[in-house]
Amino acid sequence: MTRYALTSDPSVSVEVVSASLACCTLELQAALNSGALIQVSEGGTGPSVIVIAGTVTDALVPSVLELIDSYPGTKVMSFGACATSGGPYWDSPPVSKGIDQFVEVAAYVAGCPPRPDAFIQAIQELSLNRAS
C-alpha cells in the first residue's frame, strides 16, 4: 500500500492498493501520477482503498476477493465501467457484471476509461464520508 495526499490539500490522504486487471490499470497509474497527488511516507489519517481497476472475469473473482480479504477494513473502489458493470464486455459470458455483486463497493469511478480528475474526486468524497 502507498499513501497519497492531495497536492492541493495535503490534509486529505488515502492509502491505495491496486487490483490491476486490464487497461484501467494504466489509467489509474496516470491518475496517481497526474500531479494532483503526492506520495507521503508516513502520517495521514485518510481511508485505505483497494482500487479494482479493469475487467473482472468470473475466473478472477476468487483472487480479487482474496486480495480484498487480505486488507481487512479497507474500502473498495470500482474504477471504470468494466469493474462496475462489465463495461464494453458486459455481454461476454466469462466477464462479471460488476464487482459489487461480490463485495460492498464504497466508491464508483465512471468512465471507459475514467478521467484522472474523477479518481481524485472519488478520493475526496471517501475522505469526507469518513470524517462525517
Ligand code: SF4
Ligand atoms: S473500462 Fe474501458 S479502459 Fe477500463 S478496463 Fe474496461 S475497457 Fe479498459
